[in-house]
Amino acid sequence: MRMELTGHAVIVTGSSSGIGAAVARRLAGLGAGIVVNSARSAEAGRRVAAELADAVYVQGDIGAPGTAAALVAAAQQRWGRLDGLVNNAGRTVDVPLQDFASVTADHWDQVLRTNVVGTFLVSQAALPLLRAAPDGWIVNITSLAGMRQTGSSLPHAVSKAAVNHLTTIMARFAGGGVRVNAVAPGLVATPWTADWADRKAAVERAAPLHRVATPDDIAEACLAVIATRYATGQTFLVDGGLGLMI
Numbered sequence: 134m135r136m137e138l139t140g141h142a143v144i145v146t147g148s149s150s151g152i153g154a155a156v157a158r159r160l161a162g163l164g165a166g167i168v169v170n171s172a173r174s175a176e177a178g179r180r181v182a183a184e185l186a187d188a189v190y191v192q193g194d195i196g197a198p199g200t201a202a203a204l205v206a207a208a209q210q211r212w213g214r215l216d217g218l219v220n221n222a223g224r225t226v227d228v229p230l231q232d233f234a235s236v237t238a239d240h241w242d243q244v245l246r247t248n249v250v251g252t253f254l255v256s257q258a259a260l261p262l263l264r265a266a267p268d269g270w271i272v273n274i275t276s277l278a279g280m281r282q283t284g285s286s287l288p289h290a291v292s293k294a295a296v297n298h299l300t301t302i303m304a305r306f307a308g309g310g311v312r313v314n315a316v317a318p319g320l321v322a323t324p325w326t327a328d329w330a331d332r333k334a335a336v337e338r339a340a341p342l343h344r345v346a347t348p349d350d351i352a353e354a355c356l357a358v359i360a361t362r363y364a365t366g367q368t369f370l371v372d373g374g375l376g377l378m379i
């Protein structure tokens with residue numbers, strides 16, 4: 134199956150590296166114009182945008198005032214439309230999941246502000262144009278950590294559970310035929326997990342598919358969800374079967 138996205142416009146948040154960059158490349162390869170975004174790594178974001186056939190780069194923290202509107206305005210100005218939004222930007226804190234004593238209110242604020250509030254704000258700003266599109270859609274990148282008792286930190290895990298639920302509520306009430314789904318990866322080899330040799334070895338041992346994911350595995354799952362035109366409110370777990378073992 135090959136989707137045709139020529140003439141479509143898509144925002145991919147957090148697309149300067151890892152999963153977001155892979156998703157941006159795959160969507161651009163199918164013909165879509167892409168708004169590439171990151172908060173800090175502007176040079177890397179500009180590089181990703183420059184290698185795509187038709188893209189603009191917008192620097193901005195998705196949780197900060199004004200970024201959501203700037204992302205949507207960039208699509209509107211360049212292509213006069215918006216067909217899709219991939220809410221991929223996310224962060225965690227360096228506190229093990231079970232170390233409740235070390236989690237601070239500041240950790241919660243940082244992680245929820247990006248992963249939940251930022252995801253919501255960009256979706257909110259995008260919805261009017263997505264409703265006007267012939268087949269508007271949102272894909273939220275969540276996590277196995279939002280569905281099982283695992284993951285990089287407690288705030289990250291809880292934030293991803295929140296976005297899985299946000300996905301169902303937005304799917305119910307988005308209107309305009311806009312589909313809202315989530316893709317929930319297990320462990321993916323990206324800059325985020327570059328130092329996780331032990332955890333990767335554990336996944337390779339335990340998961341039925343005996344490997345960690347590549348960013349492109351997750352991009353493929355996003356394409357499958359985007360191409361599945363009669364599904365909404367779903368979370369697609371893409372974890373090599375790891376969740377079966379936890």
Ligand SMILES: NC(=O)c1ccc[n+]([C@@H]2O[C@H](COP(=O)([O-])OP(=O)(O)OC[C@H]3O[C@@H](n4cnc5c(N)ncnc54)[C@H](OP(=O)(O)O)[C@@H]3O)[C@@H](O)[C@H]2O)c1
Pocket residue numbers: 146147148149150151152153170171172173174175193194195196221222223224247251274275276277317318319320321322323324325326
């Ligand atoms: N890697 C995994 O094993 C894994 C597993 C499950 C889920 N996920 C999810 O997948 C998503 C991408 O992760 P990744 O592994 O690809 O990480 P990554 O390579 O570190 O990429 C994260 C991207 O998000 C951007 N970003 C972070 N905070 C942002 C903010 N507030 N506003 C705008 N952009 C922001 C980063 O750019 P700057 O930092 O320069 O802003 C970067 O472009 C995250 O939502 C993560 O929770 C990852």
